[in-house]
Amino acid sequence: MSKKLTKNRKKILEKISSKNKKYSLKEAISIIKEIKFVNFDASVDISVHLGIDVRSPNQMVRGTVLLPYGTGKNICVLALVPEEKELEVQKAGADFVGLKYIEKIKSGWTNVDIIVATPSVMNQLGNIGKILGPKGLMPNPQMGTVSINPEISVKEIKSGKIRFKADRYGIVHASIGRISFLHDYLLINIEEFMKIIIRNKPSASKGSYIKSIYLSSTMSCGIPLDLKSFVNK
Known part of the structure; x- marks a missing residue:
């Protein structure tokens, strides 16, 4: 971990500390790349909080998605x-x-x-x-x-096919690439992941299906995403 934050990193961290600020996917990816805190090729992760009743079997969200640019990890x-x-x-x-x-x-x-x-x-x-x-x-x-x-x-x-499943809190966590990936590679991977999540909405789920989305990298804070980046497409 970096021992000292640069002025730019401090500014970014102060910027994303705003409780009400939501970022477009493009902005969030840029920020994630700016606030790298580790000396290795960090994983880029997404957490999607779903409006589902996890106690109901017919509202379980699980499935697979083939990420166009893989995860950057060798799966055994x-x-x-x-x-x-x-x-x-x-x-x-x-x-x-x-x-x-x-x-x-x-x-x-x-x-x-x-x-x-x-x-x-x-x-x-x-x-x-x-x-x-x-x-x-x-x-x-x-x-x-x-x-x-x-x-x-x-x-x-x-080639990059991953599995996902909502946890007991209704949150889906997934690794969708590495910090070294090109900006557009991460963008396309995330868009494909979210397309499949939205497609897997249970018919029994009522109200808002996507409650919140956060993007993060290894040991970084979460960047809240503007839901309009996905739900209005």
Whole structure:
């Protein structure tokens, strides 16, 4: 972390301390790039507070989005597939391949970010559900991680496909790039993410669906976004 703030950073921090100020997406991205506080390529994150009743199953918001410019992070993928599919998923970029990893998971190994599986092997995962479930690693058809074409799923994940799910407070958190990304790359990634969030509005949700949106980077404060950047498009 920087030990000393420059005059420009101080001015920016003072500017965004205003409680009522909301920023356009373009302004927020510029500010995020100005107030970098770490010496590594920080993650750029978005938090969207939704007007949903999280206690109602038919108002759960979850899904996937393929970010046009990826996340800037190498996602580690395990593909649990039959032997005849192993070569295909390896070529698609899977880091670990094969049903032999089921036994390894039973021993406590979960050093992956996402697990992809075919429908034919799902009945073999019952014994490890209690291990994978709490870590958010259990393959799920709704999230695109259970597929008859696992090689396509792996390729999409490696290309920047991310999963999202509203937490118990109705907030969706996601990493949508890196501080080193070009301004327009971040802009396009965020616009694509928000398009999918808006498209996933539950029919049972009443009133304002998008309550607030904040943009931040690693160890930075959140920049409140003007909702008009999205909801009026």
